[in-house]
Amino acid sequence: MELEVRQLRMIRAIGDAGSLTKAAASLGLTQPALTYQLQRVERMLGGSLFFRDKQGARPTALGQLVIDHTRVLLPSLDKLLEEAQLRTADRDSAPRVIRFAGHPTPLAGPVIQRLRELATNSEITMRQQRGGHDAMDLLASGGLELATLLEHPNLPLPRPPDVIVRDVVTEPVFVAMASTNPLSNQDEVCLGDLAGQSWILPADLEIGCGEYLRGLCEQAGFTPHVAYRLSGYNARDVLERGLGMMLVQATTMAAKGIAVLPIKDIKTELRHVLAMHSESPVARYCEQLAGAAATGYWDQARRSPVYVNWLGNTLSK
Template identity: 50%
Template sequence: MLEARHLRIVRAISDTGSLTKAAIELGLTQPALTHQLHRMERLFGGALFVRDRRGARPTPLGLHVIERARFVLPSMDALVREARILAGGQDANAPQIRVATHPSPLPVAVVAALREVMPLSQISMRTEPSGQRQIELLAAGALEVALVAEHPALPQSRPAEVVAHEVATEPLFVALAADHHLADRDEICLSELAGESWTLPEDADVRCAEYLRQICDQVGVLPKIAYRVTSQVARDLISRGLAIGLWQPTSPPSEGLVFRPLKGSPAELRHVIALRAGSPVARYGAELAEAARTSYWSHAARSPVYLDWLTRHRPEWNLAAAH
């Protein structure tokens, strides 16, 4: 029988890309998690992940299960929480902290920091691809915290009900197939990518198409946007030489895919923690931003290509990482 814990295991493996990391996150031993995964695969009738020395990647069946899990689990958590309150098992007056995030390396660190500064709070989190939607939900009182991404040239709105703390601004690299004719370059001119098929993320909407057209227009190129898919599908398309894409430099590597800086760094992404003004968590904005910043630089330090770029273009980066 399928249980919520099974879906949490699938989601954790997908989020971490590793059975070992997922086991640590869930407080399980790796053999126990592997046993549960095998049970789920028998239940669903096929493999959910392809596992090799590089980690765990979802199969098409796995992607279907993961997408459903991301929809179902928040509703199940809300049901349990509300039922416990009605039954007197939880303090109905405990602060409710609802968090929304886009795909990034920051949310786990922010939730951990929330646990530190507000240990009696009830925290829930979900993915919300649209940065504008996150801001609207904050302003309407439907969220307390949002981890927002925006392009500095196309910033999100800042209504009076929202307080924002900048975490980091990073260059966006271009993701290419490892055997692409430009893959051996240290840097690539955006104009050299004319005629390529671009993929844009379906699971992170920060006005991507508008931004790509804007930066390409500066070099006289009209981008051919061929795919709007999840990040995992985009990785597969790119690794097979069917597309290219803008990518966060802290992203984990994939077989057959490389990240290369764009000359002049024409594309940037800014990470922001936004809080609902007047909410109990608003006073801890600086602490949450610092936790997110520490997490960001920790992930940056694991990317050799990004480290090389930082050394050449932002030699002060290690000072930022230390603080």
């Protein structure tokens, strides 16, 4: 995993604010979300970046080293982006179509909105993409300029040489079931307790969902019975009637008749990525779009009480 510009900005913001709470507010994130991202960076760098106590956040020696580098790197990078955009302004003046595809995630809307601000003379079209491998093939061949995609880290999508891929966030996977199911009254559910249930696979997503579900269930000691491949209204209807259950993104909101629960006995992961062709007109906006994607994701995350509670419990351990 490589350190990203947005992560450097996050560390700089914490150092400047002297507090995770203040830094989270300046970045438009919740404190649990910022803490989660900080812990990922600390694991990547191999040590704590801040001493955290009631007085706030003070940089460790490693943290001060990183902050000192950000004071040099970030202004230089911002200047580079500014000058590059000025040099290519004439090329941007001609209208062009930017073809965008995405899996059903919270990232697409914020990315489109930011792209409209950056590429003011371009027309942006989008379609929902089912297959992850197909999307990568289209990006590599020039059939798409941009995509927001999902992948399971143990079943990653291909990385064609001409495609830039930015990891946005890795989240846990939760389970959706009928609120009438006796297990729905728990704060978390053991996957092993769901043996014998019927499962729904998403009809609008093909990233090895069936293989991933089987792998998780085998870890829990059973083979899942996949009875449905549904999405939208039909999936919600089957869930609400208690006819099946399904794995869902952590940002999924509970709804009338449907409960969403974290899984406590098996580790689950789902990664959101931003991908674009290196020669596409949007490649120059890669960092800005990755930032918009991350902000949009955490905006949606804090609307989910189940996810917010999971983040709080996980970070407190």
